[in-house]
Each structure stands twice: as C-alpha cells, then as structure tokens.
Amino acid sequence: MNSLIWKIAINEWRRLWYARVPALLLLVLVALWTIAALAAHHHWQDHANTVAEVTARSQHDWQSQPDRHPHRVSHYGDFVAKPVHPLSVIEPGILDQSGHLVYLEAHRLNSANFNPATEATSLGRFPLITPAMIVQWWMPLFLIMIAYATVTADKNSGILAFMRGNGTPGWAIASGKWLALFLPLFFLLCLQTLLILACSWQSEQALLRLSILALSQVLYIAGWCLLVVAVSWFSKQLHGALLTLLLCWVCICIIFPRGLANLAQISYPTQPRTEAEYHAETKLQAIGDSHNPNDPHFAAFKESVLKKYHVSSVEDLPVNYQGILMQEGERLTTAVYREQQVLHDAQLAKQNESIRHWLWLTPALALQYIQMASAGNDLPHHQAFIRQAEDRRYKLIQYLNQVHTFKVIQRDDKNTRVSADFWKKAPRPPVHLSPMAISRSSILAGFLVLLGWIFIPGCLLFKVSHRL
Amino acid sequence: MTALLSIQQLSLRFAGRQILNQLDLNLRAGEVVSVLGSNGAGKSTLLKSILVLQDAAEQTGSILIAGIAIAQARNQALSHLAYVPEQPAVYGHLSAIENIRYFLSLGAISQSMDIATCLTMAGLPEQSWHRPCSEYSKGMKQKVMLAFALAKQAKLLLLDEPNSGLDPQATEELNQLIVQCKERGMGVLVVTHDVLSAIAFSDRLLMLTNGQLQPVALNESAITLDSLKRLYQGQV
Numbered sequence: 001m002n003s004l005i006w007k008i009a010i011n012e013w014r015r016l017w018y019a020r021v022p023a024l025l026l027l028v029l030v031a032l033w034t035i036a037a038l039a040a041h042h043h044w045q046d047h048a049n050t051v052a053e054v055t056a057r058s059q060h061d062w063q064s065q066p067d068r069h070p071h072r073v074s075h076y077g078d079f080v081a082k083p084v085h086p087l088s089v090i091e092p093g094i095l096d097q098s099g100h101l102v103y104l105e106a107h108r109l110n111s112a113n114f115n116p117a118t119e120a121t122s123l124g125r126f127p128l129i130t131p132a133m134i135v136q137w138w139m140p141l142f143l144i145m146i147a148y149a150t151v152t153a154d155k156n157s158g159i160l161a162f163m164r165g166n167g168t169p170g171w172a173i174a175s176g177k178w179l180a181l182f183l184p185l186f187f188l189l190c191l192q193t194l195l196i197l198a199c200s201w202q203s204e205q206a207l208l209r210l211s212i213l214a215l216s217q218v219l220y221i222a223g224w225c226l227l228v229v230a231v232s233w234f235s236k237q238l239h240g241a242l243l244t245l246l247l248c249w250v251c252i253c254i255i256f257p258r259g260l261a262n263l264a265q266i267s268y269p270t271q272p273r274t275e276a277e278y279h280a281e282t283k284l285q286a287i288g289d290s291h292n293p294n295d296p297h298f299a300a301f302k303e304s305v306l307k308k309y310h311v312s313s314v315e316d317l318p319v320n321y322q323g324i325l326m327q328e329g330e331r332l333t334t335a336v337y338r339e340q341q342v343l344h345d346a347q348l349a350k351q352n353e354s355i356r357h358w359l360w361l362t363p364a365l366a367l368q369y370i371q372m373a374s375a376g377n378d379l380p381h382h383q384a385f386i387r388q389a390e391d392r393r394y395k396l397i398q399y400l401n402q403v404h405t406f407k408v409i410q411r412d413d414k415n416t417r418v419s420a421d422f423w424k425k426a427p428r429p430p431v432h433l434s435p436m437a438i439s440r441s442s443i444l445a446g447f448l449v450l451l452g453w454i455f456i457p458g459c460l461l462f463k464v465s466h467r468l
Numbered sequence: 469m470t471a472l473l474s475i476q477q478l479s480l481r482f483a484g485r486q487i488l489n490q491l492d493l494n495l496r497a498g499e500v501v502s503v504l505g506s507n508g509a510g511k512s513t514l515l516k517s518i519l520v521l522q523d524a525a526e527q528t529g530s531i532l533i534a535g536i537a538i539a540q541a542r543n544q545a546l547s548h549l550a551y552v553p554e555q556p557a558v559y560g561h562l563s564a565i566e567n568i569r570y571f572l573s574l575g576a577i578s579q580s581m582d583i584a585t586c587l588t589m590a591g592l593p594e595q596s597w598h599r600p601c602s603e604y605s606k607g608m609k610q611k612v613m614l615a616f617a618l619a620k621q622a623k624l625l626l627l628d629e630p631n632s633g634l635d636p637q638a639t640e641e642l643n644q645l646i647v648q649c650k651e652r653g654m655g656v657l658v659v660t661h662d663v664l665s666a667i668a669f670s671d672r673l674l675m676l677t678n679g680q681l682q683p684v685a686l687n688e689s690a691i692t693l694d695s696l697k698r699l700y701q702g703q704v
Contacts, residue, residue: 007573011559018561018600072522158555162613165551165626167543168574 004168008176009183012150016180022146026184029142030133033188036129037089037195044089047100050082063424067417070404071326073104074397078104080389083433085376086200087209090192091132091368093377094378101385104393131192132371132465134218136364137253139185140224144245147225150177151232152241170465174229178461181225189217204433212436212443213374219450220367226457233464256362263358264351267428271347276340289343315410330397338390352379356445366449372440373446380442384434395427430451470535472497472548472624472655473518479679480510480517487513489679490529492622497623500646501589501657502666504684505676506700511659514676515626518657519551535622547575549624550617554632560602563590564612567601570618581619589648590615591641605636614645617654624655631662641667647653664700675699 016022058079065073075313082100151173154160163173193214200206228245271279288297305324306312314321359366372378406418436443473495480488487510495501505511516522518531520538522586531538538545558567568583587597590611601609609629617625626648631639639662646669649656666673674681684699 004574007570011562011570015559015561105568156556158553159559161516161521161553162551162557162572163571164521165516165546165553166549166571166575167546169543172574 002172004172004173004178005179008173009180010167011422012177013184016146025142025146029139029185029271030084030188031132031297032129032138033134033192036131036134037071037192040089040092040130041164044084044086045214047088047095048084051084051100051332054079054369057464062426062428063374065420065423067420069414069416070408070418070422071399072321073423074400075105078166078393078396080392080427080431082385084433085209085375085433086203086206087196087213087375088377089199090130090196090210090213091371091375091377092130093372093375094379094382095377098382102389103407104389104396123264129415132368132375135189135221136367136371140253140364141249142241143181143185143221143224143228144340147181148232148242148245149238150181150229152235152238155236156238165178171462172235174461174465177229178225181228182222185221185225186218189214189221189299205436209376209436213371216367216370216374216446216450219447219454220363223450223453225463226454226461228310230457230461232466233461243408253364256358257365257368260322260355260358264354267354268347268350270344270351276344280336283339286334287332287336298325298328313347317410320408320410322410322415323403323408326401326404327398330394330401334390334394341386341390348383352442356442359449360452362447363453366446366453370446370450373436373443376433376436378439378442380438381434384438385431391428392427392431395429399426471495471532472534473657474532474700475518476530478514478517478531479527480513480522481526482513482522485622486679488517491680493674493681495624495655495657498650498653499659499672500650501668502658502660502670503674503676503681504660504663504666504699509676511676512628515551515628515657515659518645519546519625546630548622550612550620550622551626552617552628552630554607554629558601558604558612559611561600563598564604564608564615564660565597566628567612568616571616574620575620578646579611581621583615583619586615586618587612589618590645607634607641608636610634610642610646614633614649617649618652624657627648627656627658627660629660629663630658631660633664639665654700655695 016026023302062076062078065076080102082095084095084100084101088095151160154163160173164170193210197206197210200210227248231244231248232241235244288295292298302314302321305317306314306323308320309317311317355365356369359369369378373381403418403422407418471494473493475493478488478491478493479486489628491514493501499667503511503514506676513522516531516562518538519526520527520531520542527677533545536548558564559570562570568586572580572583584597592608592611592615596604596608601612604612625646630642630646634642643665646656646658650659650669650671656669658666658670673684675684
C-alpha cells in the first residue's frame with residue numbers, strides 16, 4: 001500500500017492516542033464487546049444445555065413409556081428442540097422471541113407458531129447486548145465519538161490546507177484517515193471471527209456462514225468509516241460534524257429500522273395467537289363434529305368407511321373405527337391449522353418483503369438480516385424449523401392412529417394396551433438446521449445494500465477530498 | 469532572470485463574485501513581495517489559487533512555479549514551494565522535529581536540509597525541539613513552519629498573514645527570518661495586513677483591489693492612520 005497512506009494512518013493513531021479520550025473510548029468498546037461475548041456465550045451455552053437436557057429427557061421418557069393405549073401416547077406428547085448454530089453466540093436473532101422448544105401433540109399444530117416472529121427485526125431487542133449488536137449499533141456510535149473531528153480539526157487548525165498546499169494529495173489524506181479508523185475495528189472483527197471459528201468450525205456450514213457474517217460486518221464498518229471521514233471533511237465546524245454524524249446514526253440505526261418494521265406490521269398485520277386459534281376453531285366447527293352422530297360430514301365419512309369394508313355397521317368392521325376417525329380428525333385439524341399457518345407465514349413474508357424494498361435506507365438493518373441468516377436465527381430458518389417439527393408431529397400422530405386402528409380391539413377399546421415396542425419404533429425424524437440457502441434472498445438484498453453503503457460514502461469522500 | 473513565480477491573466481469567480489480579475493504577477497529569486505488589501509479583497513484566495521486549492525473550474529489563467537505549470541504538474545511544481553497558512557499548522561501531539569519530519573515525508577521532496585540546522589536558523593530554542601507542539605506559543609509554531617520551509621529547501625515561500633496574532637518581539641523575529649530567507653535566494657510572497665512589517669522586509673508592495681494587483685510606494689516614516697485608510701480605500 002502507498003507509504004503516504006500508511007504514514008498518515010500512523011500519525012492519526014498517534015494523534016488519537018495522545019488525545020487519550022479516543023483511546024479510552026476504544027477500550028470501553030473492547031470491554032463492552034467482551035462483556036457481550038461472555039454474556040452471549042453464557043446465554044447460548046445455557047440454551048444449548050437446556051436443549052440437550054430436554055431432548056435427552058424427552059427421548060428417555062418417550063422410550064420408557066409402558067404398554068398403553070396409543071391415543072394416550074399421542075397426548076403424552078413429544079418435545080422437539082430447534083437446532084441452534086454456534087453463531088447464535090454472535091446473533092441470537094429471533095431465537096428468544098420465537099422460542100426453541102416445541103411441544104408436539106395430537107390434534108393441534110402448536111399455536112406458538114403464530115408468534116409475531118418479526119418483532120425481533122426492530123428494536124424489540126434493544127436491551128440485549130450481543131456481539132452482533134455491538135457491531136451494528138455501538139461500534140458506529142463509538143466510531144463517531146472517536147473520529148468526528150478527524151479531518152475537521154485539521155481543517156480548523158490549518159493543517160489540511162498546509163498539507164494540501166505542500167503537495168500531499170487529498171486522496172492520500174482521505175485514505176490514510178480512513179485506514180486509521182478502519183484497521184483497529186477490522187482487527188477486532190478478525191479477532192471475533194477467529195474466536196468463533198475456533199468454537200464452531202465443526203458445525204454445519206461453519207466456514208460459509210462465518211465468512212458471510214464476517215464479510216457483511218467488515219463492509220458495514222468500512223462504510224461507516226468512509227462516512228465519518230467524508231462528513232468530517234465537508235463540515236466546517238467540529239460540532240457540525242458531530243451533529244451530522246449523530247443524525248446519520250440515529251436515522252440508520254434507530255429511526256429507519258423501527259419505522260420500517262412498524263410500517264410493515266401496519267401494512268401487513270399478523271393475527272395475534274388467540275385470534276389465529278379462534279379462526280382455526282371456527283373453521284373446524286364448520287367442517288364438523290366427530291362426537292355428533294348427526295354431523296353430516298362425519299356421517300358421510302362413516303358411510304364411506306363401511307362401504308370400503310363392505311359392512312353395514314361399525315361393530316362389524318375388522319379394524320378399530322375410533323382409530324380411523326382419529327386419522328380423519330387429525331387430517332382435518334392439521335389441514336385447518338396448516339391453512340392458518342400458511343396465511344400467517346404469507347403475512348410475515350409480506351412484512352419481510354416490504355422491509356426489503358426499503359432496506360437501502362438502512363445498512364444497519366441489512367447487516368442484521370445477514371447476521372441473523374448466518375446464525376440461522378432469521379424468519380426463513382424459523383419457518384423451516386416449524387415445518388419440520390409439524391411434519392414430524394403429523395407423521396408421529398398418524399402412526400399412532402394407525403396403531404390404534406389396527407392393534408386396538410374395537411369392542412374393548414378403552415382397556416386395550418399396546419406393546420411399548422410400537423412407541424420405540426415410532427417415526428421421530430430428527431430436526432435439522434436448514435441450509436443457509438433458505439435465506440438467500442435476505443442475504444442478497446443485504447449485500448446489495450452494503451455494497452451501496454460502501455459506494456455512496458466512498459464517492460462522497462472522493463469528491464470532497466478534492467477540496468479544502 | 470527567470471521568475472520563480474509567474475502568474476498571467478489569473479481570474480477566479482467564487483459564489484458569483486469576481487475575486488481575481490486577469491491578475492498578473494512575477495516574483496524573482498531573492499525577492500520579497502507583499503500583497504496588501506482590505507478584508508475580503510482576495511489575498512488568501514490568491515495564495516490558494518496559486519496552490520490550486522480552489523475549485524479549478526472557476527479559475528482561468530496560467531501559473532508557473534520555477535517554470536513548471538502547476539495545472540499540468542502540480543506535485544512537481546509544489547515541490548519547489550513551501551506554503552505557510554495563517555494558522556500555524558502543526559500537530560500538537562508531535563514535537564517540532566517530528567512535525568517537520570512528518571510533513572517532509574508527505575511531500576514530493578528529493579532532498580532536505582538537516583532539521584536541527586533549520587530549527588536553529590528559525591530561532592527555536594533547542595530545549596523545546598522535543599516537546600509536544602501543544603505546549604508552544606503561536607510564535608514558536610510559526611518558527612516551526614518556517615523551519616519546515618527551510619528544510620524543504622523550497623525556492624518559493626508563500627506566507628499567509630505570518631504576523632497575525634504575534635507580539636512585537638515575535639513579529640520582529642519573524643521579519644528577520646523572512647529577510648534571511650530572501651538572503652538565501654528564496655522568493656517570498658507574503659499576504660499581510662501588517663503594513664509596517666511589510667515595508668520592513670519587502671522589495672515590492674502590491675495592493676489587491678478589484679481583483680488586480682497595483683504597486684504602491686510607502687515610506688515607513690510617512691505612514692499615518694489617515695494615509696493607511698486612504699491606501700486601503702484605493703485613493704493612493
């Protein structure tokens with residue numbers, strides 16, 4: 001690299017060190033990051049332990065079930081834990097809002113799926129301090145406090161005119177100042193990446209996820225450094241530079257993300273959980289009541305079953321009619337709940353789409369999208385987990401209903417016990433973390449915004465560095 | 469003798485106002501020229517135009533420094549001059565020696581004079597050479613700037629209000645330094661309000677009015693407040 005740029009960068013470090021306060025702020029930032037990393041690691045470890053413990057206990061309890069009636073087994077339930085990537089230490093995303101354990105039971109798709117998961121894309125999580133938040137919010141704020149005067153002070157003291165008048169090119173001064181701000185933060189980001197890599201290199205898509213996360217953070221911080229130098233260059237007064245940069249920070253990190261999330265929720269509202277449950281129940285009642293002998297849907301269903309087995313009454317069936325009825329009931333309730341789920345997911349997708357359209361307003365939100373996707377804690381990952389869990393629930397319950405149909409004697413239904421071997425063989429496929437490709441549209445949109453975020457302040461700085 | 473600084477037909481418009489209007493100026497080696505003028509007449513702007521620190525789109529005319537057209541080869545041309553702005557431009561966290569070494573390292577300078585020698589010539593006490601410049605007075609900082617100009621071995625020195633804010637003792641020391649520069653064969657262009665100092669060290673005095681330079685003849689003993697007022701009002 002050009003030695004001029006290095007010399008200017010090194011002098012800028014000496015100046016910041018001499019001024020004490022910037023060095024102190026940098027130290028506070030590092031301390032804050034360390035606290036956030038330790039707290040997030042503890043939180044994640046706690047979370048991972050809970051998941052492991054609950055999964056093991058659930059597995060043990062499931063396997064330990066004695067001979068019993070299959071319908072009791074279907075209501076005994078099964079826990080499924082969301083697979084969590086180690087990058088959740090950096091960015092827990094919507095994990096704390098959406099939850100990580102789902103209880104699977106017959107007849108009902110877990111209504112927790114109707115949580116407004118997009119809450120986590122706004123400022124709902126402001127009180128949390130995570131390493132991702134440090135990069136997204138605090139690092140730019142500290143950068144502004146440390147460096148708002150980087151060029152304005154030189155301009156006011158005549159040093160800029162002196163340097164330019166004695167032959168130092170403006171681009172070299174701008175690049176040197178930028179490098180002086182960027183390199184320490186780049187070093188911190190590299191350190192964070194190496195630490196996470198050491199902890200997570202064996203996890204799924206670790207390198208890919210970490211590379212994308214690190215690249216997005218580097219672009220974001222590089223853009224902020226460019227903006228700080230550019231604003232500092234065209235500001236005539238120190239307080240003008242500080243106020244302009246603080247205004248940019250407030251807009252980019254607070255107002256626009258909050259505003260976009262609110263606008264999306266107003267434009268495409270999701271039903272609250274109770275309302276979604278109410279709509280599902282209403283639809284189910286409209287379909288029919290299996291306990292009502294005069295219900296037209298279930299009367300027709302009964303007729304079709306009798307016809308299929310060529311018998312005239314339920315008592316003559318070679319299989320357990322209650323089991324068949326359970327299968328039909330499960331099919332219907334699942335269809336209704338899945339329909340509700342599709343509506344809910346469609347609204348969330350519209351909210352996300354609406355936010356993505358205006359993402360160029362705020363690189364902070366673009367970074368958050370990429371960070372959440374990298375850590376596997378964004379909406380697409382959550383929805384994929386819910387789909388896997390629901391698929392597992394449906395297969396398991398229908399398996400139990402089939403056991404009920406074929407292994408439970410109809411005339412002594414309530415007192416029949418089925419061998420525990422059936423529970424041990426029940427289909428309980430493991431739930432996997434979805435590949436990163438599931439969030440590709442968010443990642444692409446995020447990177448486009450971050451590239452623009454580099455380009456615009458870069459052009460601005462290039463233009464202003466030609467004048468005093 | 470070839471002019472160290474040759475300005476021909478220099479015009480500059482700024483914010484819709486004609487600041488410099490087809491201005492001509494030649495300055496030879498070993499000559500000190502002072503430019504006087506009222507506030508806002510364009511004195512500092514003239515220096516910035518020479519250094520091409522103004523918006524080039526609004527500037528016309530030709531400027532040669534040591535025979536090199538600054539518009540064509542700015543860095544090469546600037547390597548022959550040293551510019552000292554009105555405010556002493558030194559970094560407070562660096563010592564005098566470090567400041568000069570740093571600024572020399574940033575310019576396109578083929579060879580430079582020994583910094584200690586230059587500081588001695590500039591009259592900066594040796595015990596202060598290694599102290600941070602934040603502890604210096606304005607006069608001391610001006611000496612550091614002039615020591616830089618000497619170290620750079622510049623042929624041409626541009627000074628913007630060098631005496632501004634200096635006490636009589638410091639002003640006198642600075643005036644002597646400018647004379648020393650002249651004796652070393654440097655060409656010096658000074659923009660100043662300090663008429664008495666300008667008379668003391670200048671070979672020529674020029675008044676900048678209506679964007680053009682007019683020669684003025686002044687005698688130190690004949691200067692009165694009224695004569696200065698008339699001079700600045702363009703009645704002399």
